[in-house]
Amino acid sequence: MLAYTIYLSFAGALVLALLPRVAAGFARVFALAIAVAGLAVGLTGFIQAGTSGPVLIADIPWIPAMGIHYTLAADGISRVLVVLTGLAAVAGILFSWTVKERTSEFFAFFLALIGGVYGVFLAVDLFVLFVFYEIAIVPKYFLIAIWGSTRREYGAMKLALYSFLGSAMVLIGLLAAYVMSGAHSMDLHTLAAYQYPVSFQLWAFPLVFTGFAILAGMWPFHTWAPTGHVAAPTAASMLLAGVVMKLGAYGCLRVAMTVFPHGMDPWGWSFLGIGSWRTVFALLAVIGIVYGAAVALVQNDFKFVIGYSSVSHMGLVLLGLMTLTQVGIDGAVLQMFSHGVLAGLLFAVVGCIVYERTHTRDLAILGKLKLGKTMLFAAVVFAIAGMASMGLPGFSGFVAEMQVLMGAWQAFPWFAAVAGIGIVVGVAYTWRALQRVFLNDTPVTEPVEDHAPYAPISWAEWAGVLLLTGTSLLVGLMPRLLLDVIAPAVQALPHILVAGGRG
Amino acid sequence: MNGASLTNLLYLTFPETILEVASLVVLVIDLGILRRRSAAYRTVAAAAFGVMGCLLALGWLLSHPLAPSFGELLVSNPSVFVAQAGILILSGLVLLLSMREEFSRNPGEFVALVLLATTGMMLVAAARDLLVIFVALELLSLSLYVLAAFNKHRAESSEAALKYYLFGGMSAAFLLFGFSYLYGLTGTTSLAGIAAAAVAGPLTPLWIVSLVLVAVGLGFKVAAVPFHLWAPDTYQGAPAPVTALIASGSKVASFALLVSVTGAVVPALDEQKGVSWVVLLLWMAGASIILGNLGALVQTSVRRLLAYSAIAHAGYMLLGIAAHTSASQGAVLYYALTYSLTTVGAFGAVAIVERATGNDRLESFSGLARRNPLLAGTMLVYLLSLAGIPPLVGFWAKFNLFAAVLRAPQAGVWSLGMVILALGMSAVSLYYYLQVLKRVYVVKGTTEDSIPVHWLELLTLVAIAVAVVLLGVFPGWLGQFIPLG
Numbered sequence: 001m002l003a004y005t006i007y008l009s010f011a012g013a014l015v016l017a018l019l020p021r022v023a024a025g026f027a028r029v030f031a032l033a034i035a036v037a038g039l040a041v042g043l044t045g046f047i048q049a050g051t052s053g054p055v056l057i058a059d060i061p062w063i064p065a066m067g068i069h070y071t072l073a074a075d076g077i078s079r080v081l082v083v084l085t086g087l088a089a090v091a092g093i094l095f096s097w098t099v100k101e102r103t104s105e106f107f108a109f110f111l112a113l114i115g116g117v118y119g120v121f122l123a124v125d126l127f128v129l130f131v132f133y134e135i136a137i138v139p140k141y142f143l144i145a146i147w148g149s150t151r152r153e154y155g156a157m158k159l160a161l162y163s164f165l166g167s168a169m170v171l172i173g174l175l176a177a178y179v180m181s182g183a184h185s186m187d188l189h190t191l192a193a194y195q196y197p198v199s200f201q202l203w204a205f206p207l208v209f210t211g212f213a214i215l216a217g218m219w220p221f222h223t224w225a226p227t228g229h230v231a232a233p234t235a236a237s238m239l240l241a242g243v244v245m246k247l248g249a250y251g252c253l254r255v256a257m258t259v260f261p262h263g264m265d266p267w268g269w270s271f272l273g274i275g276s277w278r279t280v281f282a283l284l285a286v287i288g289i290v291y292g293a294a295v296a297l298v299q300n301d302f303k304f305v306i307g308y309s310s311v312s313h314m315g316l317v318l319l320g321l322m323t324l325t326q327v328g329i330d331g332a333v334l335q336m337f338s339h340g341v342l343a344g345l346l347f348a349v350v351g352c353i354v355y356e357r358t359h360t361r362d363l364a365i366l367g368k369l370k371l372g373k374t375m376l377f378a379a380v381v382f383a384i385a386g387m388a389s390m391g392l393p394g395f396s397g398f399v400a401e402m403q404v405l406m407g408a409w410q411a412f413p414w415f416a417a418v419a420g421i422g423i424v425v426g427v428a429y430t431w432r433a434l435q436r437v438f439l440n441d442t443p444v445t446e447p448v449e450d451h452a453p454y455a456p457i458s459w460a461e462w463a464g465v466l467l468l469t470g471t472s473l474l475v476g477l478m479p480r481l482l483l484d485v486i487a488p489a490v491q492a493l494p495h496i497l498v499a500g501g502r503g
Numbered sequence: 504m505n506g507a508s509l510t511n512l513l514y515l516t517f518p519e520t521i522l523e524v525a526s527l528v529v530l531v532i533d534l535g536i537l538r539r540r541s542a543a544y545r546t547v548a549a550a551a552f553g554v555m556g557c558l559l560a561l562g563w564l565l566s567h568p569l570a571p572s573f574g575e576l577l578v579s580n581p582s583v584f585v586a587q588a589g590i591l592i593l594s595g596l597v598l599l600l601s602m603r604e605e606f607s608r609n610p611g612e613f614v615a616l617v618l619l620a621t622t623g624m625m626l627v628a629a630a631r632d633l634l635v636i637f638v639a640l641e642l643l644s645l646s647l648y649v650l651a652a653f654n655k656h657r658a659e660s661s662e663a664a665l666k667y668y669l670f671g672g673m674s675a676a677f678l679l680f681g682f683s684y685l686y687g688l689t690g691t692t693s694l695a696g697i698a699a700a701a702v703a704g705p706l707t708p709l710w711i712v713s714l715v716l717v718a719v720g721l722g723f724k725v726a727a728v729p730f731h732l733w734a735p736d737t738y739q740g741a742p743a744p745v746t747a748l749i750a751s752g753s754k755v756a757s758f759a760l761l762v763s764v765t766g767a768v769v770p771a772l773d774e775q776k777g778v779s780w781v782v783l784l785l786w787m788a789g790a791s792i793i794l795g796n797l798g799a800l801v802q803t804s805v806r807r808l809l810a811y812s813a814i815a816h817a818g819y820m821l822l823g824i825a826a827h828t829s830a831s832q833g834a835v836l837y838y839a840l841t842y843s844l845t846t847v848g849a850f851g852a853v854a855i856v857e858r859a860t861g862n863d864r865l866e867s868f869s870g871l872a873r874r875n876p877l878l879a880g881t882m883l884v885y886l887l888s889l890a891g892i893p894p895l896v897g898f899w900a901k902f903n904l905f906a907a908v909l910r911a912p913q914a915g916v917w918s919l920g921m922v923i924l925a926l927g928m929s930a931v932s933l934y935y936y937l938q939v940l941k942r943v944y945v946v947k948g949t950t951e952d953s954i955p956v957h958w959l960e961l962l963t964l965v966a967i968a969v970a971v972v973l974l975g976v977f978p979g980w981l982g983q984f985i986p987l988g
Binding site for chain 2: 017020062063064065066105130131134135137138141142145146153157160161164165167168171172175176178179
C-alpha cells in the first residue's frame with residue numbers, strides 16, 4: 001500500500017514531463033493532487049500500521065543472478081519519515097503556486113525528487129535504497145539550476161557533486177560489504193546479520209557514514225547546504241531542508257550504523273580523548289551545531305540565516321544518533337521530523353511570503369520596510385516558526401531537542417553542554433532575524449520609495465502555513481503520536497545501537 | 504582441411520558472408536541503378552540496404568546460435584554470439600542514423616565500407632588465432648581509416664583520418680611484432696596453444712617484451728592511455744556516424760579480443776606468468792580513468808568531451824579485463840555493449856544538433872530543451888546513463904563490473920584501490936556530463952526556433968533511449984545472454 005507513494009509520484013512526474021507545454025494551472029493542480037494523494041496514502045499506512053513492527057510492502061526478485069530483490073518495508077522510522085515527505089511535498093507545491101516559468105517541467109522534477117525520497121525511506125534492499133538515493137540527485141540539480149536565484153548554477157553544481165561524491169563513498173562501502181559477505185544478497189537484514197571483521201568495519205563504517213552525512217550537512221561537509229538552500233527556489237529549499245537532508249541522516253542510521261555497528265568500537269588508542277569513530281562523528285556533530293548557529297547569527301541574507309540554522313539542527317540529529325541510546329535515537333528521528341516541518345515553514349516565510357512581495361532578502365533593506373506592520377501575517381508566522389524551531393515547549397522542536405540532549409548527557413556530558421550552548425545561540429539568531437526584519441523601530445532616515453501594496457496572502461499560502469504549523473503544534477502537544485511509533489522501531493535496531501555501543 | 508570443415512566454415516561465417524554480399528549489392532545498386540538520383544535519395548537507399556544486410560545477418564545469427572567452431576581459428580560460444588549480435592545491432596543503428604547525413608556524395612561506398620568494418624568486428628570477436636586476429640583487425644581498421652576521411656568538404660575530417668591512420672598503422676606494426684615474438688616463443692599462432700606453451704615454458708624477458716608490444720597494439724584500439732592521443736581529434740573530426748561506429752562496434756570487438764588474448768597470456772594454471780600482463784592492464788586502466796575524466800572537464804566541444812569520457816570508460820573496462828574471472832569477462836562484455844548503445848545514441852543526437860547549429864560546441868546545445876524537448880530528453884537519458892545514474896543501464900553495468908572486480912580471487916591486492924579510484928573519478932565525471940545537460944536544460948539559447956528532426960532519426964534515438972531505460976529497470980533481461988554477478 002505505502003509503495004503507491006513512490007509509484008504515484010513517478011507517474012505524476014512522467015505525465016508532466018511528457019506534457020511540457022500544458023497550461024500552468026493544470027500542472028500545479030495536477031501536481032498538488034498527486035502530492036495530496038501521496039500524503040493520504042502515507043497517512044493511511046501510518047495509521048493502519050499503528051505501533052506495530054515492520055510492515056512488508058513488496059518483495060519481488062529483481063535481479064536473481066545478483067541476489068537483488070525489490071524489497072520494500074516500513075518500520076516505525078520509515079512510516080514517520082514517509083508522512084514527513086508527504087507533508088513537505090504538499091506544502092512545497094502550495095508554496096510554489098506562483099512558479100510561472102516552465103511550470104510543468106518544474107513539477108515534473110519536483111515529483112521525481114519526491115518519488116526518490118519515498119523510495120529511500122521504504123527500501124529494505126540496500127541496492128534499491130541506493131538506486132532511489134541516486135535518483136533524487138538529478139532533479140535537485142535541475143530544480144535549483146533552472147528556477148533558482150542567487151548563484152544558482154554554482155549552488156546547483158556544488159550540491160550535485162557533493163551528493164554524488166557522497167553516494168560514490170556509499171557505493172564503495174556497499175560493494176565491499178556485498179562482496180565480503182558472500183551471501184549474494186543486498187538485503188539489509190542479511191547484511192546486518194553477517195559478522196564483518198571489526199577491522200573491515202573500522203574503515204567501512206566511517207566511509208559510508210560520511211558518505212551519507214555529507215547529505216545530512218555534517219560539518220565540515222556542510223558547505224553545499226547554505227549555498228544550495230539560498231540558490232534554490234522556495235519549494236526546492238523546503239524539500240532540501242525538509243526531506244533531502246533527512247535522507248542523509250536516515251542513511252547514516254539505516255545503513256552505516258546498522259550494517260557496520262562495530263565501526264563505532266574504540267580504536268584501542270586515543271588522541272585528545274577521541275578514541276573511536278563514534279566520538280569523532282559526535283564531535284563533528286557538536287561543532288556543526290555551534291558553528292551553524294554562530295554563522296547564522298552574522299548573516300545578512302535572510303535565507304542564509306535559515307540555511308545555516310539547518311546545519312545546526314541537523315547536527316542535533318547526528319549527535320542524537322551517535323549517543324547510541326534509546327532516548328537519543330528516538331530524539332534524533334523526532335528531530336528529523338520536526339526540523340523537516342519547521343525548516344520548510346521558515347523557508348516558506350522567507351522565500352515565498354516575504355521575498356515574492358519585497359524581492360529582497362537583505363536584512364538591512366527588509367528592516368526599513370516596516371514589515372511588522374505591513375505584513376503582519378509573515379511576522380506572526382515567522383515568530384511562531386522561529387520559536388518552535390528554537391525549542392519552545394509546546395512545539396515539536398522542544399521534545400526532540402530535549403531527548404537528544406538527554407541521550408547526549410548519558411553518552412557525552414561535555415558535548416551535551418556545548419550543544420546546549422548551540423541551542424542558546426539558536427535563540428539569539430532567531431530573535432535577531434525577527435527583530436531586524438519585522439520589529440525594526442529605528443526611525444527611517446531616508447524615505448523608502450513607494451511601492452504598491454503587497455499582494456494579499458493567497459489561499460495556497462494560508463493552507464501551507466496551517467498545515468505545517470498545525471503539524472508542529474500537534475506533535476509538540478502529543479509527541480506520543482510519533483514516539484510510540486518510533487520507539488519500537490529503534491528498539492528493534494541491532495542491540496548494540498541502543499545499548500551505548502561497546503566500551 | 505577437408506571439404507566438410509570448409510562447409511563448416513561457411514556455416515559459421517554465414518552472417519559475415521551476408522554482410523559482404525550486402526556491401527557488394529549496395530555498391531552495384533548505388534553505382535549502377537541509382538546513379539542519376541539525388542544524393543539524398545541515394546543515401547537513404549544505400550543506408551536502407553545496409554540496415555537490411557545487418558538485419559539478415561542478425562536473423563541468421565539468432566536462428567543459428569550454436570554453429571560448431573572452426574578448429575582453433577574461429578570459435579562460436581555464447582559470449583562471442585552476444586558480442587556479434589551486439590555489433591550487428593550497433594552497426595544497424597549507426598546506418599539508421601546516417602540516413603539523413605549529407606557529408607558524402609558517395610553513399611554507396613560509405614555503406615559498403617561500414618558493412619566491411621562490421622565484418623571485421625565480427626571476425627575479431629570470434630578469432631582465436633593470431634593471424635586471423637590480425638587480418639580481421641586490419642579489415643576493421645582500414646575500413647575505419649577511409650570512413651573517417653569521408654567528409655571531403657571538411658579539413659578536420661582528413662586530419663582526423665590521418666591521425667587515426669598514423670597512430671593505427673604504428674600500433675598495428677607493434678601488434679604484429681608482438682605477435683611474431685609470441686609465435687617465436689611458443690611455436691604456435693593459436694591462442695589455446697599459446698596458453699598451453701606459456702605454462703610449460705620458462706618466464707623469459709622476451710615474453711614480457713612481446714606482451715608490452717601486444718598491449719600497445721590493443722591499447723590503441725580501445726583508446727587507453729597512453730595510446731589515446733588520436734581519440735579526441737578523430738572523434739571530433741570524423742563524420743558523426745563514423746565516430747559513432749568507432750566508439751561503439753569497434754570498442755565491443757576490441758574488448759572481446761582483449762578478453763580472448765588475456766585468456767591466452769594469463770594461463771589459468773600458472774598465475775605467475777600472467778602477472779606482467781595484468782600489471783600492464785592496470786597501469787593503462789588507472790591512467791585512462793584519471794586522464795580521461797580530468798581531460799573531459801575542460802572540453803568545450805561535446806565530441807571531444809565524449810572522446811575523453813570514452814577513454815575513461817575504457818579504463819573501467821580494462822579493470823574488468825585485468826580481473827580475468829569469467830564473471831568479470833561477462834561484466835566487461837555487458838559494459839561494452841550497453842556503453843556502446845548509449846554512445847551511438849549520444850552521437851546521433853550530437854549529429855542532429857550539429858547539423859542545425861553548425862558546430863558541436865557546448866553553446867550550440869543551449870536551450871535545446873525548448874527547441875526540441877524530445878531530443879533533449881534522449882540526450883538526458885544517454886548522458887545520465889554514461890554518468891552511471893540509476894536506474895539507467897550504465898549504472899548496472901558499472902555495479903556489475905566493479906562487483907566482479909572486487910570478487911576476483913587473485914585481485915585482492917589492487918582491486919579495492921582501483922575500484923575506489925574508479926568510483927571517485929566517476930563522481931568527477933558527473934560534472935562534465937552536467938555541463939552538457941546544463942546547456943540543454945538550464946541555459947537559454949540565442950534562438951527558440953525548433954530543430955527539425957526526421958521522424959526516422961527521432962524514432963531511432965527514442966528507441967535507444969527507451970532501451971537504455973528498460974535495460975536499466977530490468978537488467979535481468981540482458982542477463983539471459985550474459986551471465987551477471
